[in-house]
Amino acid sequence: MADYEWLSEVRSMVGREYGRIYAWDEVNPAMVRQWCEVMGVDNPLYTDPDYAATTEFGEIVAPPAMLQAWCLEGLHMNNYPPGSTDENPYEVLGLIEAQGYPAVVAVNSELTFDRYVRMGEKLYYTTLIKEVSEEKTTALGTGFFVTQVMSFFSEKPEGDEKVGELLFRVIKFKPAQQPKPVEKSESAVPKIKRPRPGISDDTRFFWEGCEAGELRIQHCKSCNRLQHPPAPVCSHCQSFELDYQISKGKGELYSFVVMHYPEVPPFEYPNPIGLIQLDEGVRIPAGLTGINPADLEIGQRVEVEFQTFDDELTLPLFRPASA
Template sequence: MADYEWLSEVRSMVGREYGRIYAWDDVNPAMVRQWCEVMGIENPLYTDPDYAATTEFGELVAPPAMLQAWCLEGLHMNNYPPGSTDENPYGVLKLIESHGYPAVVAVNSELSFERYLKMGEKLYYTTLVKDVSDEKTTGLGTGFFVTLIMSFHSVKAGGDEPVGELLFRVFKFRPAQAAKPAPAAKAEQPAARRPLPGISDDTRFFWEGCEAGELRIQHCKACNKLQHPPAPVCEHCHSFDLDYRVARGTGELYSFVVMHYPEVAPFDHPNPIGLIQLDEGVRLSAGLVGVDRSELKIGQRLKVEFETFDDQLTLPLFRPVSD
């Protein structure tokens, strides 16, 4: 059993109780409702005031399992309400870490409750360093089991009342050195290819047009209007009598985005994508080429050009042109 000199400082912390950490908010129905929604809890005792009024409590109460949630710091680390202690109750973990035990894993957590919490109660907890084990060796590595106990209280004018307790035990350890397997030979990865579009009877004319160097836009014979993307029925008059018209391929940049992440092969990155307002009045999205991304402007003139990828997919791309 190891007995390092620095362990005396660690053991001196055992039995020390650290000051109060207050809750940011009183126990309230909004947080209870949101917690129940996330956890899938449908007990009306927590969310239905009319039902709760018929119970032994006479009013809404909070789910006991929410106990720890009331005093959490929130999005930002160590962001506790005014009046909370400045002491670090986890200093014992930091001290062990500083002596070469960087890893941590939760071992067990046990909640116990004195009673249900009612709306409007103000909570705080204190932290007791209950125990630090001798050095132990496990499958994970070698280190120390540290047990902390958080005691939760409700602030009362006549004396604060205990409402529950959380026992939290972690293993602070130096990871075991696993034997490294011999690196496997890397299989040569095939070059990524552009994904192919799903082609149906309603869209085939568009893709065949791209192969022929034509920008084909769906046309309704009944109302003489254009629409894109193609559909089985006219979005204007609901006619099924559809064909297409060949657009001039000119228009202006209606909107755009420059995609930086995620980087997906085989697309270039950053990847500028535009929403183009064709001179015929319809809009379509397409890749932008020959552009300076810092100089993209809404309304700038564009013209279509067609490019074939992987010898199997021809796409309409748009390039800026002079007015």
């Protein structure tokens, strides 16, 4: 069992408690409803005020499993509300990493609850470094288990009240030596093909048109309007009387994006993708070809070009219109 000199600094952090991380918002019905929708939770205690009024709580409460969600920073990393600590409770992992343990994997997450949280409560949590293990060797590699405990509190005029706790454990480790992969000849590596579209009775006419070199747009015989993508019913008048018309394949670039990363074979990068406003009045997303992505401009004229991939998949791409 190794006992490195640098471990003394790491072990000195065990028992340290880091300051408060506040919630951006009070516990509120809107966020509870959205969380329940995403998680598939249909308990009326969380979303139905009339039902909740008949229970021992007298009002809706937040799902206990939602506890951690209230104090998350949101879309941007470390974007915590004013008053939150600027201390880094994960600095112990940085110290271990600096000694040659670069990898990390979460191994335990245990959430416990003291009581239900009610609407209008404002929460925060503190973080305690509970334990750093001796050096361990696992199937993943050799490293240290680090255990943290986040304690959640509700602010109260008479004194803050603990409402739950999250124990979180990771292993910070040196990956085990992996066997070298067996080299394969280039001919033995399977060629990755373009993904095939899902073809249904509603879309078959479109893909058959691509094979025939025709850009077919769905047409409603009842209201004489076009729509794309194809659907089983007209989005304008809800008629089922649908056929198609052949577009001239000309239009302008309504919008575009250029994909740089991640690079997914077999596509070439940078990969420009446009939203084309056809002269017939509908928009169609498609790959762009024959132009440097840096030269793309909103509103420029484009025209369709059918290209066949893997000798079996024909797609409509758009290139700058010829003069």
